[in-house]
Amino acid sequence: MGRVLKDIVAPMAQDDDVDLGRGCIIKGLCVYLNEEPGNLVKEYVGADETNERSIEETTVGIYVLKADCNSNPDDIGIVIEGQVVLQELDNFPLAVAMLFGLIYTLNLDYPRDLKYTFEVLQKIIMELEGTTLSKKAQVLKNRLCE
Incomplete structure (x- = not known):
């Protein structure tokens, strides 16, 4: 897990972009909670039918469309039940909040494969209905309070 987290936060050392840092932390939270960040956000390079079909097959998630691997995103959006409900968002952290x-x-x-990530966002970060926590969320909260 340490190596994966190190790879996720590596872009933060190269760039002072606040949104990039927030995105790295969100992905790191997924990894820390033993969930796959790829279940939250899927990046697609180029616009073609395969990518559109993949977006339509998404139950709940965020998509990022890029012209090529090294370019800035052309579009960031949210998919619920195969329908794009929001698009042209400014950045990944904003998309997660939305x-x-x-x-x-x-x-x-919450999506079954991201339930702990969303629980932490709801109950620890946003402090909404945080009376009972799962064991994973409680361990994280205790470590954050140390």
């Missing part, structure tokens, strides 16, 4: 807000306000169940 996705959390949509899930919370629409009273949707």
Whole structure:
């Protein structure tokens, strides 16, 4: 896990972009909670039918479309039940916040493969309904309070 986290936060040392740092921390949170960041955000290079089909098959998540591997994103959006509900967002952390807000306000169940990440966002970060925590979330909260 340490090597994976090191690779995730490496871009933060090269760039002072606040949004890049926030994105690295969100992905690192997923890894720390033994969840795959790829289940939260999927990056696609180039616009073609395969990418569009993959986005339509997404239950809940964020997509990032790029023209090529090294370019800035052309589009960042949110997919719920195969439908793009928000698009042309400014950055990945904003997309995560918007996705959390949509899930919370629409009273949707958290995706099974990201339930701990969203629980931490809700109960520890946002301090909403944080009376009972799962064991993973409680361990993280205790470590943050040390």
